[in-house]
Amino acid sequence: MSEENIRSQRVEKLEELKKQGVDVYGRAFSKKDIALITEGETDVKAAGRIMAVRKHGGSSFLDIKDSTGKIQLYFKRNAVSEAELSIFKNLDIGDIIGAEGDVFRTKTGELTIVIKHLSILSKSLNPLPEKWHGLKDVEIRFRKRYLDLIMNSEAKEVFNKRVKILQYIREFLNKRDFIEVDTPMMHPIAGGADARPFITHHNALDMNLYLRIAPELYLKRLLVGNFERIYEINRSFRNEGISPLHNPEFTMLELYSAYGDCKQMMEITESLITMLAEKINNGLAIEYQKMKIDLTLPWKMIKWTEIFSSLGVEDWKDKDAIIRKAEELGVEITEEDKTDKYEVLDALFKKKIQPNLVNPTFIYEYPAEVSPLAKSCPGNPGMTERFELFMGGLEVANAYSELNDPVEQHKRFVEALGNASGNREKTVDEDYVEALEYGMPPAGGLGIGIDRLVMLMTDSPSIREVIFFPLLRQKK
RNA sequence: GGGCCGUUAGCUCAACGGCAGAGCAGGGCACUCUUAAUGCCAAGGUUAGAGGUUCAAAUCCUCUACGGCCUACCA
Numbered sequence: 001m002s003e004e005n006i007r008s009q010r011v012e013k014l015e016e017l018k019k020q021g022v023d024v025y026g027r028a029f030s031k032k033d034i035a036l037i038t039e040g041e042t043d044v045k046a047a048g049r050i051m052a053v054r055k056h057g058g059s060s061f062l063d064i065k066d067s068t069g070k071i072q073l074y075f076k077r078n079a080v081s082e083a084e085l086s087i088f089k090n091l092d093i094g095d096i097i098g099a100e101g102d103v104f105r106t107k108t109g110e111l112t113i114v115i116k117h118l119s120i121l122s123k124s125l126n127p128l129p130e131k132w133h134g135l136k137d138v139e140i141r142f143r144k145r146y147l148d149l150i151m152n153s154e155a156k157e158v159f160n161k162r163v164k165i166l167q168y169i170r171e172f173l174n175k176r177d178f179i180e181v182d183t184p185m186m187h188p189i190a191g192g193a194d195a196r197p198f199i200t201h202h203n204a205l206d207m208n209l210y211l212r213i214a215p216e217l218y219l220k221r222l223l224v225g226n227f228e229r230i231y232e233i234n235r236s237f238r239n240e241g242i243s244p245l246h247n248p249e250f251t252m253l254e255l256y257s258a259y260g261d262c263k264q265m266m267e268i269t270e271s272l273i274t275m276l277a278e279k280i281n282n283g284l285a286i287e288y289q290k291m292k293i294d295l296t297l298p299w300k301m302i303k304w305t306e307i308f309s310s311l312g313v314e315d316w317k318d319k320d321a322i323i324r325k326a327e328e329l330g331v332e333i334t335e336e337d338k339t340d341k342y343e344v345l346d347a348l349f350k351k352k353i354q355p356n357l358v359n360p361t362f363i364y365e366y367p368a369e370v371s372p373l374a375k376s377c378p379g380n381p382g383m384t385e386r387f388e389l390f391m392g393g394l395e396v397a398n399a400y401s402e403l404n405d406p407v408e409q410h411k412r413f414v415e416a417l418g419n420a421s422g423n424r425e426k427t428v429d430e431d432y433v434e435a436l437e438y439g440m441p442p443a444g445g446l447g448i449g450i451d452r453l454v455m456l457m458t459d460s461p462s463i464r465e466v467i468f469f470p471l472l473r474q475k476k
Numbered sequence: 477g478g479g480c481c482g483u484u485a486g487c488u489c490a491a492c493g494g495c496a497g498a499g500c501a502g503g504g505c506a507c508u509c510u511u512a513a514u515g516c517c518a519a520g521g522u523u524a525g526a527g528g529u530u531c532a533a534a535u536c537c538u539c540u541a542c543g544g545c546c547u548a549c550c551a
Contacts, residue, residue, distance in 0.1 A: 001502050001520040003486050009502065052511075059508030076508065093501070106509050130487040130500050132512050137487085139543045151487090194551045214551095241477090241549050334548085346551090370551060388551095398551080416551095462544095475542065 003126075010125045013090040017120065020086055026121035029098040035068035039103055039111060046071060046113060047098040047121060049150065050091060052131055060088075061112075064097065065150075072112040073099050084118045093131075094124030143475065145468055155465075158458045161280055162466055165454055166233060168279055169253060172272055178229040178255055183218035185211060185235065191429045192216030192373070194416075195238040198248075211237035215254050216373065216445070217432045220402060223258050224440045231255035233450065244462040245394070248471050251450040256402070260444035261375075262385040265399035266362060268446060269389055270297055273360070273396075273453070280457045288392035288456050291358045299360040299389075307353050307363065308345065316345060342370050357390035364388075372412040374400035375442075392456050399446040406436035 017024050031047040048066035058077040063070055075088055091097065100117040129135040134151040141148040141155070148155045170180065188207065190197035192214030200209050215234045222230055237249050257264060277284055277295050284295040308316040313325050319341040326333050326344055331351045337343035357363075364387035368376055374384035386400035403409050413428040454466040464470035 001486075005520070006486060006502055054510050054513050055507085056510065056513075057507040059510080061510050061513085063511075072511070074509075078508085106511090108509070108511075110509090110511070112509085127486045127501055132500065133488040135487070137483090137543090139483090140487090142543090147487095196550085238550075243547095243550090244545080246550075342551090366551090372551085473542065 006127050007125050010092055010123065013092065014123045014125070017087065017090050017123075020083065022083070022087060022120065024120055024123045026098065026119055029119070029121055031066070031098065033068040034064075034066045034071045037071060037103055037111070037113070039105055041103040043100060043116070044103055044113060045098065045100045046073075047096065049096050049124075050093050051128075053091070053093060062091075062097075064099070072106070072110050073101075074106070074112045074114045075118070076114065080115060080118060084115075087118055087120050091120065092124060092127075094126070094128045095120060096122040096124070139472070142464055142470055142472055158454075158460060158466060159468065161458050162454045165276055165280060165457060166450070168276055169233065169272065169450075172275055173231050173255065176229070176268075178231045178257075179227070181219070181222060181227065181230050181232055183215050183222070183232060183234075185237075187212050187218075189427050189429045189431075191432065193236075193238075196240055198237050198239045213238050214252070214447070216447075217429060219254055219256050220440060220443070220445070221432065221435045223256055223402075223443055224435045224438055228258035228441070229256070242471065244464070245452065247451065247463050247467055250463070250467075253448040253450055254445065256443050256445045258441040258443045261401040261442065262364075262387060262399055262444055265444040265446040266387060269397050269399065269448070270299060270360075272448075276453070276457060286456065286459075288459055289461055291392055293392055293456075294359050295391075299362060301362045301364060301387075304363050304366050304383075307349060311348065311352060313348075317341070319344065322348065342367070354390060354395070355393045358392060360389060360391040362387045362389055368412070369415070371400060372416045373403055373409075375403045375405075376408075394452050394456065395449070396452050396456065397446060397448045399444065402440070402443040402445045404436060404440040404442055406433050409433055409436055 014024050029045065029047050031045050034046055034048060037044055037046060046064065046066070048064035050062055051065050051070065052063040054061040060075040062073040062075060064073060077085060080088070098119045098121050099113060099115045101113045101115045103111065103113050106112050129147060129151050135141055135147050141152070149159065173180070186200065186202075186209040188209060190210035190213050192212075193216070195213040197210035197213050200211065201207070202209055212234070214236055215232050219230060219232060231253060233251065233253050235249055236252055238246075239248065240246065242248065255268070257268075274284060274295050274297065277286055286293045286295065305316055308322070311325060311329070313322055315321060322341060322344045323333060323338055326348050329348070329352055331347055333344055333347055337347060365377060365383045366374070366386045366388070368374070368382055368384050371384040371386050374386040377383045377385055384400060386398075388395055389397035403412070410428070410433045413433070417428065451463050451466050454460070455463060458466060460466050
């Protein structure tokens with residue numbers, strides 16, 4: 001049976017019902033959530049999508065599902081009106097119906113509503129995927145996520161958890177007197193991260209704009225404006241490769257606490273993530289892709305420079321020594337990367353260290369040259385008060401004491417222009433520096449990748465599994 | 477960007493050089509406590525698309541599209 005034939009058969013049923021005066025795409029229906037329905041209730045109204053039908057002549061059973069659960073309906077031909085019998089005859093799996101009746105248990109113990117009244121609330125013209133095996137084709141799962149959500153309870157569960165994680169984060173931060181703000185997503189200068197931006201154009205103003213790659217510089221302008229504890233759960237956009245860890249648009253939490261610092265951010269990170277693990281996974285032991293992760297506090301801390309000395313690099317500033325070590329360890333370095341010691345260090349770290357960071361680990365004190373927005377360590381201007389958090393081999397957070405010295409900031413921006421790796425367009429955000437010149441309080445700032453956090457909390461191997469509609473090429 | 481793998485009915489999968497098949501869904505018939513309901517009947521295909529090799533191609537080759545993984549890129 002071709003798809004077109006199935007559809008036209010269903011259209012015929014729809015026309016048949018319309019002819020009988022049935023409103024096939026119904027109206028408001030005050031239903032009780034299926035999960036709340038209990039044995040013995042009378043005249044209960046339930047509504048949902050038909051997931052299965054088992055007909056036995058005059059007696060039939062239907063399974064319907066709403067957002068809270070699934071329940072069986074018992075349809076007896078002689079218990080309803082002629083009009084309702086006609087509706088029943090023209091039903092298909094996938095249709096959304098409303099039913100009213102009494103609740104009992106069948107011989108086999110299944111909670112069931114005997115239908116007294118039946119209405120159709122939405123006719124489904126396309127067939128649902130197979131009831132037993134569900135929908136497996138990943139391409140269809142991502143392109144038609146609604147089908148994935150209808151058919152695969154694991155997928156639904158992942159997104160339920162995502163929703164809750166966002167909700168718990170807001171509760172947590174609000175309780176700590178942070179307020180949620182929203183800042184522009186269209187920036188005249190792309191700043192706050194080193195990433196290739198998407199470019200767009202405003203016609204009336206005839207100006208190019210960049211979709212934000214990070215909200216950081218706007219949030220810190222708010223610190224200048226006397227907002228002291230702020231956060232934004234933001235969508236940011238980076239015009240780079242797509243991978244199981246990267247989607248062009250992704251969700252990040254950024255928060256800033258005036259008069260705080262890097263250390264305070266560490267405490268918030270630990271409290272926030274352990275709180276989430278306890279609420280989402282009922283404890284501090286989680287499993288990610290067969291890795292057992294223990295979130296028990298305190299978390300491990302490793303100084304950034306120690307990573308490299310532990311690998312046997314005596315002086316991390318000695319580029320040739322690092323390259324030699326990388327080659328010795330079998331880490332391939334492209335010729336282009338060899339021109340920049342941070343690229344080599346980064347390659348070494350990503351290949352040899354990061355995969356082993358299973359239990360949460362703070363790597364701290366990063367070089368200023370790769371941290372242009374972070375405050376230097378006292379007495380050690382080359383290094384910054386900054387950490388990144390890794391767990392399950394994934395980078396999940398990045399935080400620092402915010403650089404609030406405008407002269408120093410300007411200098412760092414200019415230096416970053418020179419260091420700009422690859423073919424990034426770089427511009428010094430003079431407007432941001434000017435804001436700092438009015439005085440920004442010392443502050444701690446923290447960024448957490450929400451998508452990756454959701455991956456960890458739901459044991460999802462790919463970022464596409466935790467984003468409702470991941471970007472895919474257009475289907476031709 | 478490069479490499480490897482995949483794409484067969486609406487869905488889940490067989491067939492792997494010799495007539496393209498099954499289960500589910502859909503249609504018909506029977507059946508008033510079933511739950512992957514059951515039994516019987518009938519239907520459903522440009523094997524992702526294009527080209528090539530061959531007596532013969534879903535199957536081998538080339539290209540294209542889309543997807544997945546790896547890699548590259550990535551503060």
